[in-house]
Amino acid sequence: MTPKSASMLERFTVMLPAILWLIWMAVFVWLLDGGRYRAFLQPKFWPLPVVGLAVVTLFLIAFRLRPPSQDLRWRRWVAISLLIVPAIYVYTTYGQSLGANALAGRSTGSADIFSLEELRKEGSAPAYDPDRPVLLSTLAMNPEVFVGKTITVKGGVYRDQNVPASYFLMFRFYIFCCAADAIPVWIVVESPESSRLETETWVEVTGRFSLEMINNNKVPLLVADALEEIEPPPPELRYLYF
Amino acid sequence: LIGCFIFQPLSYFRDPNIMPESPSGSLHRPALPPGSRHMRPPAGNRHADLGILAQAVFVGVLLVLLVFCRRTPSFQTLSITFVSIVLEAFPFILIGTLLGGVIEVFVPRERIAAVLPAGKRRSIFLAAALGLIFPVCECAIVPVVRRLLQKGLPLGAAIAFLLGGPIVNPLVALSTVVAYNFDWTVMLERLFLGYLVAVCVGVIFERWFGKDNSLLVGINRSDDQGQSDGNSAETAATPLWIRIRLAVIHAADDFIDIGRFLVIGAFIAALLQTVVPRHVFAALADTPNLSILAMMGMAVTLNLCSEADAFVAAAFRVLLPASAQMAFMVLGPMLDIKLVAMTLGVFRKRAVAVLAGLTFITVFAAIILKGLLIR
Numbered sequence: 001m002t003p004k005s006a007s008m009l010e011r012f013t014v015m016l017p018a019i020l021w022l023i024w025m026a027v028f029v030w031l032l033d034g035g036r037y038r039a040f041l042q043p044k045f046w047p048l049p050v051v052g053l054a055v056v057t058l059f060l061i062a063f064r065l066r067p068p069s070q071d072l073r074w075r076r077w078v079a080i081s082l083l084i085v086p087a088i089y090v091y092t093t094y095g096q097s098l099g100a101n102a103l104a105g106r107s108t109g110s111a112d113i114f115s116l117e118e119l120r121k122e123g124s125a126p127a128y129d130p131d132r133p134v135l136l137s138t139l140a141m142n143p144e145v146f147v148g149k150t151i152t153v154k155g156g157v158y159r160d161q162n163v164p165a166s167y168f169l170m171f172r173f174y175i176f177c178c179a180a181d182a183i184p185v186w187i188v189v190e191s192p193e194s195s196r197l198e199t200e201t202w203v204e205v206t207g208r209f210s211l212e213m214i215n216n217n218k219v220p221l222l223v224a225d226a227l228e229e230i231e232p233p234p235p236e237l238r239y240l241y242f
Numbered sequence: 243l244i245g246c247f248i249f250q251p252l253s254y255f256r257d258p259n260i261m262p263e264s265p266s267g268s269l270h271r272p273a274l275p276p277g278s279r280h281m282r283p284p285a286g287n288r289h290a291d292l293g294i295l296a297q298a299v300f301v302g303v304l305l306v307l308l309v310f311c312r313r314t315p316s317f318q319t320l321s322i323t324f325v326s327i328v329l330e331a332f333p334f335i336l337i338g339t340l341l342g343g344v345i346e347v348f349v350p351r352e353r354i355a356a357v358l359p360a361g362k363r364r365s366i367f368l369a370a371a372l373g374l375i376f377p378v379c380e381c382a383i384v385p386v387v388r389r390l391l392q393k394g395l396p397l398g399a400a401i402a403f404l405l406g407g408p409i410v411n412p413l414v415a416l417s418t419v420v421a422y423n424f425d426w427t428v429m430l431e432r433l434f435l436g437y438l439v440a441v442c443v444g445v446i447f448e449r450w451f452g453k454d455n456s457l458l459v460g461i462n463r464s465d466d467q468g469q470s471d472g473n474s475a476e477t478a479a480t481p482l483w484i485r486i487r488l489a490v491i492h493a494a495d496d497f498i499d500i501g502r503f504l505v506i507g508a509f510i511a512a513l514l515q516t517v518v519p520r521h522v523f524a525a526l527a528d529t530p531n532l533s534i535l536a537m538m539g540m541a542v543t544l545n546l547c548s549e550a551d552a553f554v555a556a557a558f559r560v561l562l563p564a565s566a567q568m569a570f571m572v573l574g575p576m577l578d579i580k581l582v583a584m585t586l587g588v589f590r591k592r593a594v595a596v597l598a599g600l601t602f603i604t605v606f607a608a609i610i611l612k613g614l615l616i617r
Contacts, residue, residue, distance in 0.1 A: 017494065024332075031329070040326040048333040055336035059497070062490035078294050081301045082502035086328040092308060093321045101315035102322075105519045108558070176553040179326035180515065181546050183554065242553065 013073050016080045021060035027087045028053035038236035039094055041178050097238040098173045100158045100199045103184045133204070136172045136185045137240040143211055143220055152206040153187065153222060154230065157197045168194045170205060170222070176242045185240065188214075191224035202232045300506060316516055324512035327580065330547055331381040331504055336497060338382030342389035343493030347485050351394045362396045362448060369399035370440035373411035380408035380548055380575045381504065384584040385496045391453070391461060391588070398448030402440045404585075405601060408548045408575035409436030418571065421552035428568075432552075435572045435612065439604045446600060456593035500587045507580030511545035514579070518543060533566040534609055538602065541574035548575035565613050573605045 028049045031037040037049050126138050128145060133152040155170035163169065171186035173179070189205055197203065207224040232238065311317040358365040378386055387404045391397070408414070410433050418429040453462045480488075526536040537558070546554055551574045555567040577598055585594050 052333040059494040062487045078298045079502050082505050085304050093325050096318045102319040178330040180323045
């Protein structure tokens with residue numbers, strides 16, 4: 001290495017923390033712009049990226065050039081690279097959402113959907129309105145309100161060899177704090193069009209809702225009268241939130 | 243102001259008061275409180291070098307995975323989970339490091355000694371409940387505990403605060419009450435068991451370890467020959483704005499030191515969340531003790547925020563006994579992969595292993611004991 005390039009490397013190493021703070025400032029601003037953070041976090045948690053932005057800005061303001069000793073130089077490179085990697089992941093992951101793979105991994109059976117009944121607030125049962133789509137989370141919390149009624153629901157499609165050809169699972173993820181704690185909420189849809197649907201496509205289904213006993217499990221079932229494939233919502237609107 | 247701090251020419255380089263970091267990480271700055279040392283392992287330490295090498299390899303693996311596996315469904319699940327954990331935890335760690343920086347610069351040892359009860363045991367009992375007035379989640383607590391240890395907080399009390407703080411606090415109480423449909427007994431049970439475990443582990447850890455054999459080199463201030471801790475007359479004479487800036491600089495250094503462990507822990511947690519299906523844990527529901535162990539295993543692998551885990555535990559109400567749900571809620575904020583990774587920035591590996599094992603066993607014992615007593 002020539003003395004000139006060594007000096008450049010030295011100066012760059014000294015600047016590394018400032019580069020880290022700048023990158024994370026950019027990430028937090030980008031996440032806050034248009035509510036992108038909702039693709040990962042609960043909307044009520046908007047203060048988190050704001051706080052993150054404020055603190056890293058403070059770090060940048062207080063930043064002072066300090067040349068690391070020869071021994072510490074590569075340690076600093078590794079430490080800061082480790083902290084930059086998640087920023088790259090944030091940018092490349094945005095646009096994706098939890099899908100069929102996560103459904104298969106996180107589902108615990110029909111308990112998924114009925115566990116949300118416990119979160120129902122006393123005296124806050126939703127009114128049935130045939131003209132308004134029902135959120136899967138509302139359905140999960142208040143299934144008895146909609147039993148025997150015709151409703152419209154939107155969600156992603158999940159099909160595999162265990163599901164008979166005329167059925168599919170319609171699912172979304174319900175987030176408490178962040179996508180890491182998301183639990184799947186799903187219903188079974190019966191439709192002659194099921195076999196042509198591919199997993200992960202989004203559909204809007206109108207049909208009659210009921211609770212059926214299948215293999216000794218209570219299962220929410222929607223018998224479709226109409227089914228339409230729709231464009232998936234933008235990533236920040238795909239989840240349901242607590 | 244920003245320009246003044248950021249765009250100062252490389253004059254800082256030439257400032258005779260600011261010398262390069264020494265191999266041990268210390269900054270020799272006569273004008274600044276000597277406590278402002280970087281807490282890195284000493285250079286030449288072969289294990290530390292191997293650790294750094296492993297971290298470098300880890301960075302490479304993460305980037306290679308991103309390039310070659312980006313489009314696979316399981317990697318998408320993994321990366322969403324990883325990013326979510328990091329985005330949720332980073333702000334809390336940033337706040338924690340900031341609090342740590344403030345403690346470092348503005349709170350003298352004497353003040354901490356004056357606040358704590360005389361006996362070490364009594365300080366453990368107090369520290370386990372500190373979260374009630376100083377609510378800190380499990381991500382923010384590590385940098386705070388690190389600074390408190392440097393300020394002379396007894397080891398047992400630090401452990402009790404580290405374990406109890408993220409459970410015995412009003413935010414966790416509130417989220418538990420909401421998740422369990424305003425069943426106050428669940429919340430009270432959770433807080434009480436959290437306190438009990440924190441105290442027990444704090445007392446036992448204090449008996450087994452001292453600061454000398456449990457803390458990383460540089461964290462234990464008792465080996466600071468000739469160093470004061472930020473309360474010297476020299477420091478007191480430092481202008482307030484310089485001290486504020488110093489606190490922020492300490493915080494930034496701490497974040498770089500501890501944040502990287504969070505990244506490693508979050509990735510491993512996301513990986514486990516992706517490859518281990520949850521129904522594996524649910525399958526153990528029929529055997530009560532096994533279901534407790536299974537939920538404890540899940541708490542360690544899921545790495546959920548202590549404010550969110552009650553909702554996930556509640557989702558298992560239909561499947562699992564209450565004791566298993568409680569085990570999940572008590573252990574989760576005390577022991578998970580990202581926490582273990584972060585504590586490696588404070589404690590020696592052996593101490594971290596003992597702390598993790600001890601916490602796991604104590605939680606299991608507490609849950610079993612509670613079951614026997616209630617029966």
